[in-house]
Amino acid sequence: MLHTPLEDRLDFSLRVKDLAARSRHASMHALTEEATKTAVVLPLIQTFGFDVFNLEEVTPEYIADVGIKKGEKIDFAIKIDKKIAILIEAKPTSMSLGSAQYSQLYRYFGVAGARLAILTNGREIWFFSDIDEKNKMDKRPFFTFDLQSYDEHQVLELARFQKANFAIESILEAASNLKFVKSAAAFLKKQLSTPDDEFVRYVGRQIYDGTLTKSAVEQLRPAISSALDELIRNRIQDKLNVTFGQEAVQNDQHTEKKPVEEPQSSEIDTTQEETFAFLVVKAIGSKIVPVERITLRDSKSYCSIFVDDNNRKPVCRLYFNSKTTKSIGLFDDQKIETRHQIVEASDIYKFSNQIEKALSTYS
Template sequence: MDFSERVKDLAGRSKHATKHALTEEATKTSVVLPLIQTLGFDVFNLNEVVPEFVADVGLKKGEKVDFALKIDGKLAALVEVKPITMSLGSAQFSQLYRYFATTEARLAILTNGREIWFFSDVDEPNKMDKKPFFTFDLQVADDAKIADLARFQKHNFSIETILATASNLKYANAAGAYLKKQLTNPDEDFVKMVARNIYDGMLTKTVVEQLRPAIQASLDEVIRDRIQAKLNVTFRAEPVATEEQIAKPNDTEPEIVTTEDELQAFLIVRAIAARWIDLERITLRDSKTYCSVFADNNNRKPICKLYFNAKTARHVGLFDAEKVEERVQIGSLSDIYKYAARIEDAVKTYL
């Protein structure tokens, strides 16, 4: 199996462990050791994988981190494991934090057998950052994330590259979080920054509050315009002409036009499906009688169909695990959310 297939095999192990691994040791055996092996380390070789790694820290003696990973005899990474029943957001990883400062390792990994958090010392040398620079969810992994995880394989391992990536990801994630916040509820500093470029008078508190709704509406419009432009270029596939149509063109044939309602419905489906797969994998293809939403622009990977061309009613085609379609009628676009679970189930078959 190639790396992607091995990671997908780990996803199955992780899902099984979610129901059956009740302890940290069970998590180690069922998921974490296979994970370390997938990254190219020999789990049976103490020159590569050292379990219960001891590194005394000041007055703290005999404390152990679950695994130390070595490459050519040098310490490359520390791995601390929590039970799969524990959320990493609530996990205490003080040992990992202390060990990082006293060993030569520049990479620290915290995992519960589902989530994998990667830490380094981007903020301050030899001091582990409080936040991970990269996170990976074994049970919700797309190709792009798997490609990022591949950087940590033993044969690819380059601490310089990892640290450069860590720095880039850290600031990119921070910038993304800030912009998302502004899109939802722009703060006063952001509103003032925009207002200085569009308003000539004094920016009093009253003026700022008056401009806030207009600035937020403009942000929404910019996002919609960018999505619409991308949809026009990427997601509208021209119908393939048959040999008969080429031989006998019909100039009276109506042009296929993707309506605003179809685009809005596609965006709703995309928002539902994006919980499981990357946005770029969710594609739209229009035809005379319906719009199809596929994974990977592949008609063998249907997510749903939008039947919006009838004058009296609109329907959505939903697919089960055998790709058998069922049409359901909707009264408004928001009704699509009622079928979110079924859309997600269709998407999960393409993970």
């Protein structure tokens, strides 16, 4: 049976969701490396389309002597066309990959002929290659995937590593791009919070007519920082407007196809402004948790925004029912709510830090 590309993507996405469920379960029950391999790593290999029961395709405890090091083993070696393509080293779920030692993976990479290496603890999956120096594994991963916190764009990147799609040159080209994007994003994030002198001088030369003395740089720094914040807010706002407009059109079309029912007086009506405010919260939270986890529940007095539609995971409340005032309720670490008055929904951006902090509790 032939599948369309869309069907293939949906199928892979469902397999990743199943793997994510295994990962969450393993985080509570898989206390050893062997348990992590059984609970998550073998299903991960299967998710990529490899036969874990075929030793010519997946070799566990792979041995490749390196120099004076004899008899050391790598957890899994995956072969394509009888050549080693991927090396995998597993760690227990209790271990942070940031502190993990993966010297064996590093040593084997050069002699095994692989161009791709994976390090995983059953939750995080780190992908390495030899972008910086051929046949020498890079010290930093070019792509990371968190099975318990990801978005659809990351799923599309993960799909590159399927056996059916595996094309090493394409993967390495994408890896190089991802590496530069990651580095550029880290640089820009730093400039957003505290623009350094060099960056301020670069922008200053485009907008300042005088000599860029130390005093001038200090004067320009907060203005440039504010301009970056405004630029990002405007881009998010533009995207929200497009999304909000499309949803309105779809709702209109949907309404035309069905007979209009007279609403009962007891029915709760979520207003356009409340919906827009919800989209603002989702935009703010998109870098903390997958947006589909951020949910809205309306009531007569206020709209509640939760994670996973769980009232034990509150993010904020929208009090928009008054004709004269609007406010947003924010929660502290003890889940104690404090209300803040706002003029319009876009003012919610002013509380981005508090919203992100609340969401990070559930990520």
